[in-house]
Amino acid sequence: MSRPDSRPLRIALVGNPNTGKTTLFNRLTGSRQKIGNYPGVTVEKKYGAWQPGGRAATLVDLPGAYSLAASSPDERVALDFLTGHLDGEARPDAVVCVVDASNIVRHLFLASQVADLGLPMVIALNMSDAAGRAGIRIDAALLSRHLGVPVVPTVATKGEGIGALERAVLRAVDDRLLMAQVVWPEAVDRAVQYLAAGLEKEGVPPPGRGELRRILFDSRSAVLARAGWPPEADPQPLLSAARDILAAAGLQPVAAEALLRYEHIGHVTADAVRFPEKRRRTATERIDAVLTHRVWGLVIFVLLMLLVFQSIYAWAGPAMTLIENGVTAVQDTVAPWLAAWPAGQSLVVDGLVGGVGGVLVFLPQILVLFFFIALLEDTGYMARGAFLMDKMFGWCGLNGKSFVPMLSSYACAIPGVLATRTIEDPRARLTTILVSPLMSCSARLPVYVLMIGAFIEPRYGAAAAGAALLAAHLVGLAAAVPVAWGLNKFVLRTRPQPFLLEMPPYRRPLLRDVLWRLWERAREFLVRAGTVILAMTVLIWALVYFPRPAEVRARTVAELPPMNDPAAVERAVDAAYLEQSYLARAGRAVQPLFAPAGFDWKITVGVLASFPAREVIIATLGTIYGIGREVDEGSGDLRAALARDRWMHGRRAGQPVFTVPVALAVMVFFALCLQCGATVAVMAKEAGWRWALFGFVYMTALAWLGAVLTYQLGTRWLGG
Amino acid sequence: MNVAVISLAALRPGECGRVQSGESAHPATQRLLAMGLLPGTEITVVQVAPLGDPVEVEFRGVRLSLRKADAAAVRVETFPA
Numbered sequence: 001m002s003r004p005d006s007r008p009l010r011i012a013l014v015g016n017p018n019t020g021k022t023t024l025f026n027r028l029t030g031s032r033q034k035i036g037n038y039p040g041v042t043v044e045k046k047y048g049a050w051q052p053g054g055r056a057a058t059l060v061d062l063p064g065a066y067s068l069a070a071s072s073p074d075e076r077v078a079l080d081f082l083t084g085h086l087d088g089e090a091r092p093d094a095v096v097c098v099v100d101a102s103n104i105v106r107h108l109f110l111a112s113q114v115a116d117l118g119l120p121m122v123i124a125l126n127m128s129d130a131a132g133r134a135g136i137r138i139d140a141a142l143l144s145r146h147l148g149v150p151v152v153p154t155v156a157t158k159g160e161g162i163g164a165l166e167r168a169v170l171r172a173v174d175d176r177l178l179m180a181q182v183v184w185p186e187a188v189d190r191a192v193q194y195l196a197a198g199l200e201k202e203g204v205p206p207p208g209r210g211e212l213r214r215i216l217f218d219s220r221s222a223v224l225a226r227a228g229w230p231p232e233a234d235p236q237p238l239l240s241a242a243r244d245i246l247a248a249a250g251l252q253p254v255a256a257e258a259l260l261r262y263e264h265i266g267h268v269t270a271d272a273v274r275f276p277e278k279r280r281r282t283a284t285e286r287i288d289a290v291l292t293h294r295v296w297g298l299v300i301f302v303l304l305m306l307l308v309f310q311s312i313y314a315w316a317g318p319a320m321t322l323i324e325n326g327v328t329a330v331q332d333t334v335a336p337w338l339a340a341w342p343a344g345q346s347l348v349v350d351g352l353v354g355g356v357g358g359v360l361v362f363l364p365q366i367l368v369l370f371f372f373i374a375l376l377e378d379t380g381y382m383a384r385g386a387f388l389m390d391k392m393f394g395w396c397g398l399n400g401k402s403f404v405p406m407l408s409s410y411a412c413a414i415p416g417v418l419a420t421r422t423i424e425d426p427r428a429r430l431t432t433i434l435v436s437p438l439m440s441c442s443a444r445l446p447v448y449v450l451m452i453g454a455f456i457e458p459r460y461g462a463a464a465a466g467a468a469l470l471a472a473h474l475v476g477l478a479a480a481v482p483v484a485w486g487l488n489k490f491v492l493r494t495r496p497q498p499f500l501l502e503m504p505p506y507r508r509p510l511l512r513d514v515l516w517r518l519w520e521r522a523r524e525f526l527v528r529a530g531t532v533i534l535a536m537t538v539l540i541w542a543l544v545y546f547p548r549p550a551e552v553r554a555r556t557v558a559e560l561p562p563m564n565d566p567a568a569v570e571r572a573v574d575a576a577y578l579e580q581s582y583l584a585r586a587g588r589a590v591q592p593l594f595a596p597a598g599f600d601w602k603i604t605v606g607v608l609a610s611f612p613a614r615e616v617i618i619a620t621l622g623t624i625y626g627i628g629r630e631v632d633e634g635s636g637d638l639r640a641a642l643a644r645d646r647w648m649h650g651r652r653a654g655q656p657v658f659t660v661p662v663a664l665a666v667m668v669f670f671a672l673c674l675q676c677g678a679t680v681a682v683m684a685k686e687a688g689w690r691w692a693l694f695g696f697v698y699m700t701a702l703a704w705l706g707a708v709l710t711y712q713l714g715t716r717w718l719g720g
Numbered sequence: 721m722n723v724a725v726i727s728l729a730a731l732r733p734g735e736c737g738r739v740q741s742g743e744s745a746h747p748a749t750q751r752l753l754a755m756g757l758l759p760g761t762e763i764t765v766v767q768v769a770p771l772g773d774p775v776e777v778e779f780r781g782v783r784l785s786l787r788k789a790d791a792a793a794v795r796v797e798t799f800p801a
Contacts, residue, residue, distance in 0.1 A: 066751065066754050066755055067751075069750060069751075069754060071750075071751065102781065103780075103782060105756065105780065106755060106756040106782060109754060109755075218750075219747075219750060253744070254742070254744040254749055254750055254753070255742070255744075255749075255753055255758070257753075258750075258753035258754060258756075259753075259758055259759070262756060262758055284783075288767075292767065292769070292770070293770070294770040295770070297770055298770050383785070386785070387774065387776065387785045388769060388770060388771070390769065390771075390774050390785070390787070391769060391771035391772060391773045391774070392771065394773070400774065400785065498746070498748030498751065498786070498787070498790040499774065499785075499786065499790065500748060500751055500752065500755070500784060500785070500786050500790065501784065501785045502755075502782060502783065502784055502785075503776060503783040503784065503785055
């Protein structure tokens with residue numbers, strides 16, 4: 001059967017987690033990949049162009065799954081995609097099932113479920129080098145004969161077997177090679193018949209046999225509702241009766257599928273796979289003896305986290321200085337060109353270049369953090385972290401799997417909220433979604449670095465600065481635990497759900513994959529900096545620059561004592577303009593609300609402007625203080641400007657605006673507040689608008705409370 | 721006869737057993753079955769997490785972390801090592 005070459009082939013990549021599926025995907029598609037979302041659900045859709053044997057193809061990387069029982073959204077997407085039930089997604093022409101050669105028996109379980117859906121298939125026997133080293137001998141040709149589909153040994157990390165895989169996929173498509181199915185006992189066929197009849201009686205056109213078996217075997221099947229089962233009708237009587245047919249034949253309904261499939265897999269692998277006689281103590285076991293040790297494991301975990309955050313602070317420093325200097329150089333170059341047009345000069349120099357530059361400066365830190373997250377995930381340590389931490393999370397309704405979304409949220413809550421899809425328990429998942437944005441994302445880092453660099457480091461030293469940075473990152477975590485507990489106790493009332501997590505062997509991470517993820521993250525951040533943040537920057541600049549009536553200048557100059565320094569006059573004029581700008585008016589109107597936290601109107605303005613995207617605070621403060629900046633002194637340093645700022649009026653007139661308690665209150669506010677439009681949107685998509693709004697309201701309230709407490713207690717203990 | 725049927729949660733680190741059955745109503749059961757923990761499969765408790773829960777078990781060459789509450793759903797026959 002040949003197809004017209006004009007339509008690209010659609011090939012799906014499926015497999016258990018930890019099979020090297022993503023590495024294989026990167027290897028096959030290279031840089032020609034795109035990331036999107038499936039419509040209706042926020043499971044990440046990764047697809048890329050691929051040219052097996054010169055034919056045009058789209059390779060779709062489906063989320064990792066242990067089975068098609070669809071007990072998590074990830075597995076549901078895999079099932080829906082393969083059955084052609086995902087909106088706008090045609091059924092694939094073939095499936096590449098990625099199997100870890102060392103775990104071939106267990107991983108063929110998923111392959112055998114996919115085979116049930118009647119799609120041409122190729123088995124990629126990945127990491128076959130590691131299996132060989134462990135003494136596992138697999139006769140791929142014999143296995144291929146038993147299974148009826150090509151079985152191709154691959155080593156994705158080294159690019160081995162890629163050519164053979166490409167040829168095999170074309171062969172599977174062209175010859176419609178289907179994997180040998182389980183020979184089902186008569187009772188299973190009878191139960192499936194019974195289900196089909198029951199569906200028809202309810203007016204539901206029965207799906208294929210493979211999908212009917214999913215309805216039969218899965219305790220809460222997603223297939224039933226999708227097939228058109230009326231939501232008001234209770235399917236339990238029909239399902240129970242069908243399962244009774246299995247029970248009457250001596251097949252335990254829950255275990256029947258696994259027993260029959262594993263029996264089948266046992267047959268096909270019996271002569272094709274040989275396991276070593278004696279198990280050797282693996283490197284993973286030796287490493288785990290230390291890394292999950294009851295004392296050393298925890299010590300190392302804490303030290304590792306400490307190292308990560310110290311590195312963000314230390315490693316990114318030089319690159320940040322470089323970017324800062326670059327921004328200043330651009331400003332100095334551009335400013336003279338626009339000297340004839342003051343408003344335009346201010347827009348470009350202070351608004352565009354200053355604002356975006358001030359955000360760009362944090363790119364190095366984001367990269368350092370994502371470097372560590374990629375390393376933790378790719379080495380397999382992330383699962384150990386979950387193992388060590390589960391007890392700490394479990395009692396408050398989260399679980400060890402919450403650790404991964406929560407740690408990811410330390411970079412950005414958006415991938416973190418998306419990562420909650422791996423949590424099967426819907427309530428633990430909702431709780432994790434609601435508390436993940438409390439984790440200190442990298443967009444908060446600028447605020448911490450600014451405040452610590454300006455007020456903690458100069459006064460208490462570098463060690464205190466590192467400790468303060470770590471503490472800032474722990475504030476959200478410390479709040480998350482009671483919040484999660486309260487949510488479960490009073491709002492959701494969770495029943496504990498199972499927590500099963502595979503501990504993959506430790507692996508050497510592949511630099512290519514790590515760099516690829518860094519690039520994805522950097523691109524995302526730069527696009528954001530170029531769009532949302534740029535737009536906000538211009539808006540805020542305008543709100544700061546306007547209105548600009550001439551009489552303000554005239555009055556200010558007239559009120560000044562006679563002086564010969566034109567720069568000082570300009571400074572006074574700029575300050576006067578700033579004081580009556582639109583943003584200052586808004587900030588002053590809201591400021592009483594933030595007065596108990598020690599915020600002046602400028603900080604209040606920064607807080608208000610940061611609700612769409614919190615990193616805007618830096619651009620905002622940069623614009624506010626930059627406008628009053630002495631250009632010839634070249635002091636683009638925001639830290640110095642903050643430290644110089646004094647209260648203009650009131651009982652604290654002449655005292656510094658920023659004291660240590662104020663700086664800490666600002667940090668706590670930003671640590672706890674949900675100032676990110678994109679995160680709110682993702683939460684809404686994952687959990688509905690009601691919960692997104694709930695998250696926004698509780699976090700804003702918590703942030704205010706936290707900032708007020710910090711300031712009030714701080715002034716008491718540390719003094720103003 | 722040294723065989724005793726106990727819950728998986730009652731096995732101590734280093735001890736092993738053979739799965740007899742899983743509680744069919746328990747939500748962990750179907751997932752464990754899919755991962756290859758079938759009646760008759762040998763399972764070893766590798767270690768308990770430093771904070772007392774979860775436990776790490778090994779079967780069919782896979783290492784899995786699961787809570788004691790979930791391990792309690794699995795009945796195992798112990799046999800002298």
